[in-house]
Structures are given as structure tokens and as C-alpha cells.
Amino acid sequence: MDKPADWTTGHEAIRYQLCGACHQPQYFRRGFCAACGSTELTEKRASGKGTVYATSVVMRAATPETRAHVPYNIVLVDTQEGFRMMAHGATDLKIGDVVTARYATFTGRLVPFFEKAI
């Protein structure tokens, strides 16, 4: 499969796949729908809007590169499009907060960074 032009490859975008057969969205990219097996997938770009599902602020990182960023907040966000994703977020985010994505640099890579929607 071609690499997607999204944050995992350094582009300012969150992408997902939508199944043409069962209409299930999926975030982890594959050549088929993990819910029904269909290969009728459409590539979509997510709005970057969602709701915080869970948070954990990392205070002890394991590598010199990540340690330079401590503290950083790992968040799980339920996107408006119906899939869940892991990202970074503002350290004051609470579960249930409505958020929007911007992008930040972490260990030299682009990562999605969620903040409270205004």
C-alpha cells in the first residue's frame, strides 16, 4: 500500500478509511476493512474535531529525545468521524473536552496536537 499523506508521513493531516460496504471508519490503514473484510475503502481526510476519551501526562520518558519534551500529554480522542486516535494534547485537557487538532513537533517529527475548541 502507498503511504498516506498524513501526519504519520510528515503531512499536516489526519486521514482514515471509510468502508463502502459496511460504512465503518477505520484509522489504522490496511488494504481491507477490519470490520467486514471488504476492500471497497475510500480515503478520507478527518476534520480534526473530536472529544477527549482519555489522557495521560508523561512525566518520565524513556529516551533522551522524548525526555526533552516532558511533560507531554498523550490523549485518546474520539473524532467527529467516528474513529478513535492517539495524539498529543494540551496538558490541561480533561475527558469530555471538545477539541480541535493543530500540529506540533515532537522528537523532530510532526504529531497531531489537540487543544480545546474555541
Add this chain to the structure above:
Amino acid sequence: MTYITGVGLTSYGKHEGLTSLDLMSKAAELAISDAGLKRGEIDGILCGYSTVSPHIMLATVFAEHFGIRPSYAHAVQVGGATGLAMTMLAHHLVDAGVVKHVLVVGGENRLTGQSRDASIVALAQVGHPDYEVPLGPTIPAYYGLVASRYMHEYGVTEEDLAEFAVLMRTHALTHPGAQFHEPITVADVMASKPVASPLKLLDCCPVSDGGAAFVISREPTNAARVKIRGCAQAHTHQHVTAAPALSELGAEIAIAKAKEISGVAISDVRYAAVYDSFTITLAMLLEDLGLAKRGEAAARVRAGYFSRDGAMPLNTHGGLLSYGHCGVGGAMAHLVETHLQMTDRAGNRQVRDASVALLHGDGGVLSSHVSMFLERA
């Protein structure tokens, strides 16, 4: 019908100079001798993995090193659930007549064989390589995420979680082989260094060196009569991003199947051995398994329910949190302790009645589960 005929366990903590194979060998020797068997009588070997010395054929390497030529051998990898998954497989292999005596063994010099950072980096690879690992999560962060959600949904507090660390430490104080022997309080847990919110250092199990082993046989080989009544697994996801809702996690699925297969009810259980990589893991699993109502496990800890003299003694050796965690061997210590309790050999830790025991292991981020019932025949 299968029996756990022998168990072996090293102390956990630092074993300077010993390799993973050394620790596996020590534990294996103890277990085989406990079963009253000779090495040559072992015809099956199941072993786990070593992050310090990875090998594509660890069971064969171990068999050669240990000096036996089994008719069945391979490694099993299910993270923290490996010990019980191997036991389940051994049970079925023996029950099907494939082999007579299976040696189940795990051991690793995870503490002295590599830096703690290297260990944390290696373990963080359970995360998704494209969608999680680049974000710099650690294993405590994966569990921190789950903890934040569990606390949010069920009103559990950080002080509640601290109770589990204190309980495991209290139990470890009475076991000479445990890694930690200093008493701790809820205040100590609360004041310990933040690792990944809401988890603090004392909410997390340590990294240890150690080894554990058991022998699963078709017939009893000695006075011990510990029978495997039934076991079941569930695997709902690997990555925390793909985990189902809290109410649909694998522990509930595995325990329901294990109850059905064995005909054992939670009300029959007298002793519990439950995976406790973090305080939140133990709190959630106890509630998922039905050993406490939702959000009420900590209250049961405070009331002494899970203490040595309580109604449901739990991890009386101190668990992963305080006996220690050497990888695959980590949760195998839970089974060794259960066996000692069921055969009245737990010394000053002996509980009144361990006639029926429930064991539960979890691998990944509550990803893979094994539930098992043991009964004294």
C-alpha cells in the same frame, strides 16, 4: 484431567551475573524436583520469551542448555498473559495425551541485563509502530490512559488505586523472595514520583530478574493434588487505540467462558491470583472478574477482604507490584504462590482455605486475557 505437580520460583530482584537461561534453569530444576520427577521424564517444554536475549527458538535453546530432549517444545508469546497461556496449552496437551509431563518455564535477567530505559523502550513497542509509538507513549502511559477513563466512569480515585500498592507491599513483607521489603502507606504512594498520570512510581511494578516454572502432568506425582478445572482466553485488541469500551474488555469474556467450561462460580473461589502490572490493572481486573462490584474494589481492600486473613486472599506473595516482575516469570509467581497455598506450604503466609483458586493474566494493554480455575482434589 491434569494436575500441577510441581512449582519452582527464584527470588525476584537483582541476580547479578545470571542470564535468562540461568534463571530459567534454576526455576525448572526447582519445579521438577518439587514434582518428584527426573529431568528425563519431562517430555514437553513450553517457555516464554526474553527481551534481554531474544531468540527465535527459545524452547529448543533451553532444552539443549538444560539437557533434555523433549518430544514437544516451543515458545509462547502473549505478553503478561504468557504464563497462564502456557499453562492452558500444557493442560490441553497433557489432557489430549500428546505428552505426559510439560515443563512450563519463564525467566529473565530483565533488571541487570539491560538498562531500565532499554526495558521501557522495548516494552513500549507493544504500541502501534505508525500511529502510537511516534507519540512517545510508555507502558505506564498506555495504562495511564485506561486509568483516566476508568476513574472517570466509575469514580475511582488515586487514593483508591494506592490501596492496591499498599496491599501488595504488605503481602511482600512476609515473603523472603520479594524484591521489596520496606512497608509503604497510601501517603507514600501519593507522594511518589509522577510517571504517567494518574500513575506514580509506586503504582507501577518494578523491573526484576527472576525465574519461575511449573510441571503439568496427567497424574499426580506426589502428595500435591492441584487440578486444573478449566481455563479460557479472550483477545479483543492489541493497541489501546483499538480497545473496546471498558464494559467490553477481555477479562469479562475470558472469565465467563472459564466459568462455563469448569462449572466453577465466583462464589466457590477461596483464593485469587490476579495480574497487577499497575494498581489500575488490579483494580479493573478484580471488578471485571466479579471479585468486587464496579468501583468498589478499593473499599474491599480497605475492609481487609483481599488480605491474607480476609475472605478472598489475593496475591499473598506480593504480586508484580512488590514481589517483582521479570517478564514472563512475573505472573508465573502468582501461580507458584497459589500452588503453595493450595498445598498448605505457604508457611507464615498460609491462608485458611485455598481449596478453589481463580487466576487471571493480562497481556498488552488489557489486550489478551487468560482466566483459570484450580481446585484441590
